[in-house]
Amino acid sequence: FVPAGRNGVATRSRLYVISSPPPPPAGSSSRTSDDEDENEHGALFTLDESSAGDFFQVDEEKEALPPMSDRPLPEYTNTPEPIQEAGGIAAEDEDDLSFFYRDEDDMLTEREDRLYTDEKGIRREIEKCILVGVEDLAAQRRAKKAELYYDPLDSGAEAPIFSLEESMIEMRELVRTAGMSLEGEIVQRQKEVNPKTYIGSGKVEEARALMDEHDACTIVFDAELSPGQQKTLEKIFNRNALQNDFLGEDQEIKVVDRTALILDIFAQHAKTREGKLQVDLALHEFRKPRLTKMWTHLERQSGAGGVGLRGPGESQLEIDRRLVRDRIIVLKKKIDDIQKQRSIHRRGRQRTGLPLLSLVGYTNAGKSSVLNSLTRAGVMAESMLFATLDPTTRKVKLPGESAHPEFLLTDTVGFIQKLPTNLVAAFRATLEEVEMADVLVHVIDVANPSWEKQERAVRSVLSEMGVGDKPVVRVLNKIDLLDEDEAEMLTYEAAFSDDTVAVSALTGEGMEDFVVAVEESLNSLLAPIELVIPYNKGQELSIIHEQGVVETIDYRPEGTYVLGRAPPAVANRLQMYSMADSATGDDTQQSTNTKATADTDDEIDWVALGRGRHGQD
Numbered sequence: 270f271v272p273a274g275r276n277g278v279a280t281r282s283r284l285y286v287i288s289s290p291p292p293p294p295a296g297s298s299s300r301t302s303d304d305e306d307e308n309e310h311g312a313l314f315t316l317d318e319s320s321a322g323d324f325f326q327v328d329e330e331k332e333a334l335p336p337m338s339d340r341p342l343p344e345y346t347n348t349p350e351p352i353q354e355a356g357g358i359a360a361e362d363e364d365d366l367s368f369f370y371r372d373e374d375d376m377l378t379e380r381e382d383r384l385y386t387d388e389k390g391i392r393r394e395i396e397k398c399i400l401v402g403v404e405d406l407a408a409q410r411r412a413k414k415a416e417l418y419y420d421p422l423d424s425g426a427e428a429p430i431f432s433l434e435e436s437m438i439e440m441r442e443l444v445r446t447a448g449m450s451l452e453g454e455i456v457q458r459q460k461e462v463n464p465k466t467y468i469g470s471g472k473v474e475e476a477r478a479l480m481d482e483h484d485a486c487t488i489v490f491d492a493e494l495s496p497g498q499q500k501t502l503e504k505i506f507n508r509n510a511l512q513n514d515f516l517g518e519d520q521e522i523k524v525v526d527r528t529a530l531i532l533d534i535f536a537q538h539a540k541t542r543e544g545k546l547q548v549d550l551a552l553h554e555f556r557k558p559r560l561t562k563m564w565t566h567l568e569r570q571s572g573a574g575g576v577g578l579r580g581p582g583e584s585q586l587e588i589d590r591r592l593v594r595d596r597i598i599v600l601k602k603k604i605d606d607i608q609k610q611r612s613i614h615r616r617g618r619q620r621t622g623l624p625l626l627s628l629v630g631y632t633n634a635g636k637s638s639v640l641n642s643l644t645r646a647g648v649m650a651e652s653m654l655f656a657t658l659d660p661t662t663r664k665v666k667l668p669g670e671s672a673h674p675e676f677l678l679t680d681t682v683g684f685i686q687k688l689p690t691n692l693v694a695a696f697r698a699t700l701e702e703v704e705m706a707d708v709l710v711h712v713i714d715v716a717n718p719s720w721e722k723q724e725r726a727v728r729s730v731l732s733e734m735g736v737g738d739k740p741v742v743r744v745l746n747k748i749d750l751l752d753e754d755e756a757e758m759l760t761y762e763a764a765f766s767d768d769t770v771a772v773s774a775l776t777g778e779g780m781e782d783f784v785v786a787v788e789e790s791l792n793s794l795l796a797p798i799e800l801v802i803p804y805n806k807g808q809e810l811s812i813i814h815e816q817g818v819v820e821t822i823d824y825r826p827e828g829t830y831v832l833g834r835a836p837p838a839v840a841n842r843l844q845m846y847s848m849a850d851s852a853t854g855d856d857t858q859q860s861t862n863t864k865a866t867a868d869t870d871d872e873i874d875w876v877a878l879g880r881g882r883h884g885q886d
């Protein structure tokens with residue numbers, strides 16, 4: 270069994286190490302945990318060992334963190350000055366005053382106001398909306414051209430452009446996930462965008478009439494609206510609303526664009542403290558430029574109630590701006606602190622060292638289901654977009670005589686086309702997991718008619734992130750939903766490809782192939798060796814056995830001949846026994862000894878790996 274954090278072995282892969290470890294379950298061979306799944310519900314990830322079956326075993330512990338209220342309060346230098354103000358923003362003020370005593374629990378409750386609980390205790394949506402789809406004909410034409418020159422092997426390929434219908438299907442799903450009821454749709458095909466209202470004035474009228482007809486209070490645009498466009502549209506719709514007076518006094522028509530809709534879903538799904546802080550930051554960044562434009566009704570010198578609490582000549586708008594600005598500073602600071610904590614955990618994982626695989630893929634592709642099917646980790650898998658927002662890592666043990674009996678698998682947030690970059694940036698933590706991974710597992714929902722475009726959209730994000738050249742295992746998921754011919758075709762295609770497997774995470778079909786593909790991808794991280802090891806260096810031989818793969822072994826007079834693969838650091842260290850100088854092949858001589866030392870920082874702890882296997886033997 271491997272003691273966590275052996276000295277002198279620097280590793281590339283990482284394992285979460287708990288700072289104050291709970292007692293390991295009986296039979297556990299190493300100590301692992303996830304710093305990320307700090308969860309308010311505590312018991313989201315339950316593990317049913319008995320159901321893990323013969324095939325996969327799960328080794329999992331959960332970090333035992335004290336409840337938030339019991340933890341020491343961090344010190345902040347950027348404390349915003351307390352502001353008290355009567356009127357509409359009182360809640361914000363209160364939040365600022367007690368900022369350090371309660372925050373994450375009270376954040377992001379805005380959404381709740383739009384839901385109500387019925388007599389059976391079920392939450393129901395009250396928000397009716399209509400959806401506006403816009404097809405940019407010029408962009409579509411460009412896309413068609415690009416399609417002609419599309420090179421499937423170019424990992425840096427540009428993101429594909431989804432057709433109007435494909436995009437609308439996705440938007441309907443997003444609207445549903447956000448908890449609204451979709452009452453009607455309007456589409457416009459246009460050559461250029463109307464700078465004031467995005468869509469043409471005729472379409473605005475049409476939308477108004479449709480909203481009128483259905484008593485809808487929200488209009489969702491499948492586009493990124495500028496703050497100015499949003500303001501103009503809101504003005505137009507609300508003027509009409511007031512004239513028709515069907516919404517009552519305090520309800521206003523909201524104009525929501527794609528970014529705002531996705532942010533709303535993120536806000537509803539954020540579970541961990543870090544996730545909530547990140548979403549809150551993204552929301553504030555989103556609102557900041559809209560403050561001036563959108564909330565012009567706040568733009569007045571506030572009267573009663575502000576005495577002593579306002580800076581000289583500060584208007585309501587200035588106060589609002591200051592509140593948002595201060596909040597952004599504090600949120601950033603808090604997130605920074607968590608990131609520091611995270612890097613401590615990461616160093617711990619690096620010491621223990623197991624290969625790290627990261628699940629990536631379009632939202633709803635089945636990433637969490639793949640993780641579940643492998644580990645029965647009980648990660649929430651739901652038929653909604655962006656069910657997962659926080660990275661969750663599990664240790665997976667493979668069966669039998671495997672060179673890589675254990676690895677870590679991280680579930681991450683899903684990608685979506687046209688995702689604004691500032692939103693992506695808000696999920697730095699998740700993206701870091703992807704950057705750190707040795708191998709990416711790209712899960713693709715082949716039951717979705719747009720799966721090829723979705724796959725390309727993901728690949729273009731990956732290459733933007735600079736991880737486009739990491740080894741990838743392509744998982745064609747949900748084959749159970751395809752008709753027989755289609756399923757057969759994809760399975761056939763996968764059988765001819767080293768890095769592609771066709772599976773159903775739901776039924777477990779093809780998961781054995783997945784495991785083999787993972788093994789192969791991990792093997793690709795090993796360097797080929799051909800050595801003759803003197804008999805007095807028997808220890809070196811066992812290291813190769815443990816950490817690498819031995820293909821041929823032969824006992825010769827001068828020592829043991831070994832042909833196989835080993836981690837690059839081991840291969841480099843044993844280079845003095847290399848057969849490279851002799852006439853037989855030269856594939857071990859790929860780096861010098863000096864490089865070997867430089868490389869060690871970047872290494873996987875294969876000793877841990879090998880011993881893990883021997884522990885099972």
Ligand SMILES: Nc1nc2c(ncn2[C@@H]2O[C@H](COP(=O)(O)OP(=O)(O)OP(=O)(O)O)[C@@H](O)[C@H]2O)c(=O)[nH]1
Nearest residue numbers: 633634635636637638651652655656657683774775
């Ligand atoms: N029929 C079928 N459904 C599947 C399969 N894999 C996943 N699903 C379903 O697809 C939905 C989405 O699965 P998730 O595992 O939550 O997908 P995800 O990629 O983690 O999604 P996000 O976290 O929201 O990005 C769930 O309803 C799953 O039950 C499969 O192989 N077959």
Ligand SMILES: [Mg+2]
Nearest residue numbers: 636637656657
């Ligand atoms: Mg998920």
